[in-house]
Amino acid sequence: MALHPSVLSLGRKTLHAWRHSFLANALLRNLAPSITKQPIENCPAWKAKLCGLKVPQLVKPRDEAAPLGAANINIILSLLDEATQADGDLCECGVFRGATLVPTGLYLKQRGIEKSIFGCDSFEGFGAAIAFDIELGGMGHEAKRVHGMNSTSMKYVAERVNAFGLDEMITLVPGYFENTLQQLADRTFCYVHLDCDMYDSYRTCMEFFYPRMAPGGIILFDEYDDPYWPGCNKAVDEYLSDKPEKPVRIERDNFVKSYVQKARVEATANTDAPELARAS
Numbered sequence: 682m683a684l685h686p687s688v689l690s691l692g693r694k695t696l697h698a699w700r701h702s703f704l705a706n707a708l709l710r711n712l713a714p715s716i717t718k719q720p721i722e723n724c725p726a727w728k729a730k731l732c733g734l735k736v737p738q739l740v741k742p743r744d745e746a747a748p749l750g751a752a753n754i755n756i757i758l759s760l761l762d763e764a765t766q767a768d769g770d771l772c773e774c775g776v777f778r779g780a781t782l783v784p785t786g787l788y789l790k791q792r793g794i795e796k797s798i799f800g801c802d803s804f805e806g807f808g809a810a811i812a813f814d815i816e817l818g819g820m821g822h823e824a825k826r827v828h829g830m831n832s833t834s835m836k837y838v839a840e841r842v843n844a845f846g847l848d849e850m851i852t853l854v855p856g857y858f859e860n861t862l863q864q865l866a867d868r869t870f871c872y873v874h875l876d877c878d879m880y881d882s883y884r885t886c887m888e889f890f891y892p893r894m895a896p897g898g899i900i901l902f903d904e905y906d907d908p909y910w911p912g913c914n915k916a917v918d919e920y921l922s923d924k925p926e927k928p929v930r931i932e933r934d935n936f937v938k939s940y941v942q943k944a945r946v947e948a949t950a951n952t953d954a955p956e957l958a959r960a961s
């Protein structure tokens with residue numbers, strides 16, 4: 682039986698109030714030290730769920746392989762191993778509540794990798810450019826509207842970053858990418874996680890990051906081939922049409938995602954990427 686929209690809306694408001702409550706924050710502060718002490722791969726699912734983190738033990742494998750839905754932390758962690766061998770910093774565009782940003786920071790910290798991570802988001806959901814994605818079509822999604830995905834805040838994510846001792850590693854960059862990415866213009870990147878759904882956002886990010894990727898650096902696309910967000914393929918394919926690299930699929934737990942790895946040497950473009958995909 683489908684729930685009435687007013688019931689769903691009340692449920693969302695209650696959850697939002699709980700997440701921002703004193704009690705939820707106290708619980709986070711209480712659990713964070715024990716989570717920080719052990720490898721993120723060993724973090725029990727219940728602790729991660731209470732703190733809003735995506736960790737391997739919380740992943741529910743899909744029945745069938747499909748390029749659908751939320752980010753998969755096992756894919757992220759395996760690409761981090763490869764990407765962080767390249768020079769430069771890391772960036773996530775599309776942080777929402779920090780469920781993948783914070784584990785990325787913990788993973789690096791636990792391995793003693795001293796790189797900076799930037800977390801870019803409006804922290805108020807999608808802007809007016811979502812109109813183009815609505816026009817583009819694709820499967821219907823509750824969040825496909827102006828201010829969709831706005832049940833978060835910069836304060837909420839900053840509290841998590843602080844509770845897990847990641848203030849020195851993670852910098853939050855609030856605002857729409859088109860207005861904020863220039864702050865990072867002097868940097869080189871080894872890993873960028875694009876989890877930003879919209880055509881315009883993917884286009885802006887590809888134009889900004891691709892030229893700044895170190896050789897061997899990886900850009901992971903969360904929505905490539907996702908039937909809900911066709912704007913991702915359109916933006917990525919348009920941008921890569923005259924580049925040597927093409928998207929490579931990676932699969933874990935029947936979650937299928939795609940990434941592009943910046944060529945190490947111009948003449949042997951992307952020769953390493955299929956190796957990484959086969960290893961999965």
Ligand SMILES: C[S@@+](CC[C@H](N)C(=O)[O-])C[C@H]1O[C@@H](n2cnc3c(N)ncnc32)[C@H](O)[C@@H]1O
Pocket residue numbers: 751752774775776777778779780781782801802803804805806807808830856857858859876877878879881882
């Ligand atoms: C799917 S959520 C990110 C999910 C997160 N990585 C996770 O796994 O929990 C998409 C996010 O992208 C952000 N976003 C999309 N386009 C944006 C833009 N142009 N500027 C800033 N934020 C944007 C939205 O605000 C939203 O928080």
